[in-house]
Amino acid sequence: MEILTGNELTSGGTVYLGNSNNWVEDLQASRLFTKEEAAERDAALATTKAGGRIISLEIEEVTLQDGLLVPKRLRERIRARGPTAPLTLKGEIYDRQHLDEDGHVSI
Secondary structure (H helix, E strand, O other): OOEEEEOOOOOOOOOEEEEOOOEOOOOHHHHOOOOOHHHHHHHHHHHHHHHHHEEEEEEEEEEEOOOEEEEOOHHHHHHHHOOOOOOEEEEEEEEOOOOOOOOOOOO
16 A cells, blocks of 8 residues: 655645645545555645645555555655654744645745
8 A cells, every 4th residue: 555745845844645635644544545546646746846835756666564554665754654753943842834834935
């Protein structure tokens, strides 16, 4: 089984293509692609690339363990858990911008 993952341009957060072909922050809400659905997966990749909002797109293999999706690669397991160190801003813990939040991004 495979999923699509990337980073949302504005927030930088890890996102996954969801069951409704929308991008979500929760790995467990990912759309699963079988080997037979490679054409659909590739079409979703092409559509996403054309939109420009999701970058660093990857196809990730996952397994099902105890009813949960688990990425095969260690890198993706780490990304799915979020930052490994708290983000701080002036001594306070900072929660990054999320998908549905509008805002500006510094360039």
